[in-house]
Amino acid sequence: MCSTFLYDRTKFQLTQILFHGSFVRSYKIPEERNMDDTIYTRLREHIDSMPAGYPATASGAEIKMLKKFYTPLQARIAMAVGLVPETAETIAQRLDMEHAEAVKEIHAMASQGSLFRITTPKGAFFRHPNFIMGLYEWHVHAVDREVAELADDIYEGLFEHHWKKRKTKQLRVVPVETSVSGKDTVKSYDMIRNLVKGPGNGPYAVAPCICRVEQTKKENPVTRPMETCLVFGLVAQYYVENGIGRSLTQDQLMEKIDECEAACLVPFSTNSKEIVNMCMCDNESCQLFKNLGKFPKPAQEVHAAFHAVIDGTACSGCKKCTKKCQIDAILATDIPAQKKTFVHQVDRDRCIGCGLCVGGCPEHAISMVENDVFPDVPDNAMEMSVRMAKERMALAEHKSRA
Secondary structure, three states, X not given: OHHHHHHHHHHHXXXXXXXXXXXXXXXXXXXXXXXXXHHHHHHHHHHHXXXXXXXXXXXXXXXXXXXXXXXXXXXXXHOOOOOOOEOHHHXXXXXXXXXXXXXXHHHHHHHHOOOEEEEEOOEEEEEOOOHHHHHHHXXXXXXXXXHHHHHHHHHHHHHHHHOOOOOOOXXXXXXXXXXXXXXOOOOHHHOHHHHHHOOOOOOEEEEEOHHHHHHHHOOOOOOOOOEEEEXXXXXXXXXXXXXXXXXXOHHHHHHHHHHHHHOOOEXXXXXXXXXXXXXXXXXXXXXXXXXXXXXXXXXXXXXXOEEEEEOOOOOOOOOHHHHHOOOOOEEEEEEEOOOOOEEEEEOOOOOOOOOHHHHOOOOOOEEEEEOOOOOOOOOOHHHHHHHHHHHHHHHHHHHHHO
16 A cells, blocks of 8 residues: 555656656657667766756766666666656557567666666556666665776766755755754654654665775775665665665664664765665765765755754863764864863864764763754655756756856
């Protein structure tokens, strides 16, 4: 029943975007001529038309990545798949190829992580995913050194073109629970345990963090836990069905949350009140922090409800908080503290409100304070995608008039 309802709601919401002036264009299939030269460029454009985008890079890394994940035939099929979930038979009708072969290949692509499959009592439905928080993570077991190195340029392009200054982003910061427990003003979707186990979020699954996998393929040291990519609901079902991740019980999920906090990992969830994924990020391995760190004011480039504040009269200058912080937001002042050290303070322009520093302070000198403006959090992932799509449409129209 849940699968059927989500399918129907998804189809309705995304249909509004597709047929009311969306940048997601028709599913015209390219001709066969020069396919090996052009098919991946056209596939790149198709994926770029998804809400989260997939921009061209100067190095051509995005095309090389697609060649690693798609055969020319699969690339051609992918361009016939849009945001609205459809049956394989419906998609196959748009393809100039043998019907049974097309249906078989569509199912195979979903098993490989190139298409999202929704299994419902009505049967299987397929839609095209975003690249990030989608098909890239679903290829985590296909990452080799070349893919890991290509990802650097791709992430840089995504942050430049589809993250920076965007009103609606794919992810938001969820503070660790120990930093906000007991606060009356905390929304239920900012309490991490409520968020991940809340109604409708099961089943649960965990998979390897693709950023840490990248680092291992580059032969760089990784000191944090590997299995920290958490997914929920239909996405968890997809992960388990396709061997991308393994299922978790609710108790195991809570243990995983504790493990991640102990490892100083920052929770970045789907930017919605009902989530489908949660990344556990750190500045040692993660592409997110690598690119956020390039901004002079990272706090302005994330959705967060809180920021940390240090009570200077209680701070002993022990620096334990600086070791917890993943974004270098805690700095020493010139005010003397104990043991020939200095009182520390939080740089509001850099603090992203994760709360990791709070529990690590032996003097209990750090607290979380609400930001002046709370993020306008979408109800669910579909609403988030619709917002992102509309914002991209508006930006494209503005540029066309300029």
